[in-house]
Amino acid sequence: MSKKMCSENSSTSKKSGNNPNLTNQSGVQAARQFDFPRYRENAAGGYIEFYAYDPEKGKMRRKRIKLNRIKGITNRRTYARRVIKRLTEQLNNGWNPWIAKDTGDLIVFEEAIKRYEAHxxxxxxxxxxRKETYDGYKSYVKIMREYISKKRPTYYVYQFDRKFCVDFLDYVFIERNNGAQTRNNYLxxxxxxxxxxxxxxxxxxKPTDGISPISKRLYKKERECIPLEVVGRIADYCREKEPDFLFACYLLYYCFIRPVEMTRLKVCHFNLKACTLTIPGELSKNKTTQTITLPKKVIQYGIEIGIFSAPIDDFIFSYRLKPGREEIDPKHFRDxxxxxxxxLNLKKEWKFYSLKDTGITEMCDRKVAPRHVKDQARHSSLAITDIYLQKSANKASGNRDIIGYDGAL
Structure with a gap:
């Protein structure tokens, strides 16, 4: 190599970005780091080499361009000078050999996530x-950050591609050992x-286009109905050991109130004289105010443990599942x-929410009119729900079939 060429390369290599061990940089500036190209020769021939930051590896990585196809040492060195000049201009303008686009268009992935969180x-x-919707999205973001930290360093938005999504779903489904429904929720x-x-x-x-959920026909529902004799054992145990929790079980089993709705219910929402419970739209999943029937069994037990003696603005479930001023997280019910x-050594498939499925099944088996069950459950399709809501919107009192209803719990 000529002295002139060696001198050129020696002076340019002092520019910022010539540290091949740099690993802790972040942001768009990291992708702009490089070591100036140099021409080198060895027994195998001539080549140009330089280092540039590889976002996939999170560090500087060597790039080699072989020039053996250029015959003759003089021709090869002349050609190398032209290539080095062009590469240097490209690198100075933000080009990165490991990225399929110019660094000027790069968006830092963490900044995009933070903007999504603000949204x-x-x-x-x-x-x-709803609060549970927000909490769900926050949880998904948390696990995505966990995946990035443990499995797949991701610095820029362009790296959020189809492969990222597929591998992340495998991480959720296989490595974290979640069920098919959870995998579909993450999708x-x-x-x-x-x-x-x-x-x-x-x-x-969207990089998710074309990624299919796992068909519901291919996986077994994790939650199962609970045999009625087991429901009886649960009632006996709770009555002795978990009396306040038993009232939550009653609301789920007889009234089909979702756990998150239970945490928002107040004493004032109960009408003991009419045997009804009104769930305001701002508290319910479908944003619609609905009134359901309270069986006497539920009312009597609520009176027995002092639920309805609390101030009318108290939440029916607060600290230790007793009435109080503070709203609790639905996780308390799961705990x-x-x-x-x-x-009681119950099967893991018998979830707390299984009480709702079991209660609806038993109510149907006990020959309660189907339309009353659907009204009480509030879980039909929107079109059908609207029909039943119209029929029940002006109810002055609870349904007689359900007021006297006494099931296995």
């Missing part, structure tokens, strides 16, 4: 998202997040259920 926080504050989150990135102009298309499940 869902605004949606919650504005009332467009739905990735679709929503992809749509957000497209809307903001970070991506041109109490886990205590019951361990004490």
């Amino acid at each position: 869902i926080e605004k949606m919650l504050a504005s009332g467009y998202f 739905n989150f990735l679709r929503v997040f992809s749509g957000f990135l497209v809307d903001k102009g970070y991506l041109k298309s 109490h259920w886990d205590n019951v499940r361990r004490a």
Whole structure:
């Protein structure tokens, strides 16, 4: 190699970015780091080499361009000078050999995630998202960050591609050992997040397009109905060991109130004289105010443990599942259920929410009119639900079939 060429390479190599061991940089500036190209020769021939930051590896990585196809040492060195000049210009302008696009268009992935978090926080504050919806999205983001940290360093939005999504879903389904439904829930989150990135102009298309959920026909529902004799054992145990939790079990079994709705119910929502419970729209899943029937068994037990003696603005479940001023997390019900499940050695498929499925099944088996069951359950399709809501909207009192109803719990 000529002295002139060696001198050129020696002076340019002092520019910032010539550290091949640099691993802790982040942001777009990291992708712009490089070591100036140099021409080298060995027994195998001539080549150009330089280092540039590889976002996939999270460090500087060597790039080699072989020039053996150029015959003659003089021709090869002349050609190398032209290539080095062109490469240097490209590198100075933000080109990166490990990225399929110019670094000038790069968006830092963590910044995109933070913007998404700000978006869902605004949606919650504005009332467009329910608290459980917001909590769900926050949980998905947390696990995605966990995956990035443990399995797949991801620095820029362009790396959020189809392979990322497929591998992340495998991580959720296989490595974290979640069920098929959970895997499908994460796929739905990735679709929503992809749509957000497209809307903001970070991506041109959704990387989730073409990724299919696991068909519901191919997996067994994790939650099962509980045999009635087991339901009786649960009632006996709770009456002795978990009396306050038993009232939550009653509301789920007889009234089909979702756990998250239970945490928002107050004493004032109960009409003991009419044997009804009204769930305001702002507290319910479908944002519609609905009135259901309270069986006398539920009312009598609530009176027995002092639920309806509390101030009317108290939540019926607060600290230790007793009435109080503080709203609790639905996780409290799952924790109490886990205590019951361990004490009675119940199957893991028998979830707390299984009481709702079991209660509806028993009510149907006990020949309660189907339309009354659907009214009470509030879980039919929107079209059918609207019909039943219209019929029950002006009810002055609870349904007679359900008021006197006494099931296995």
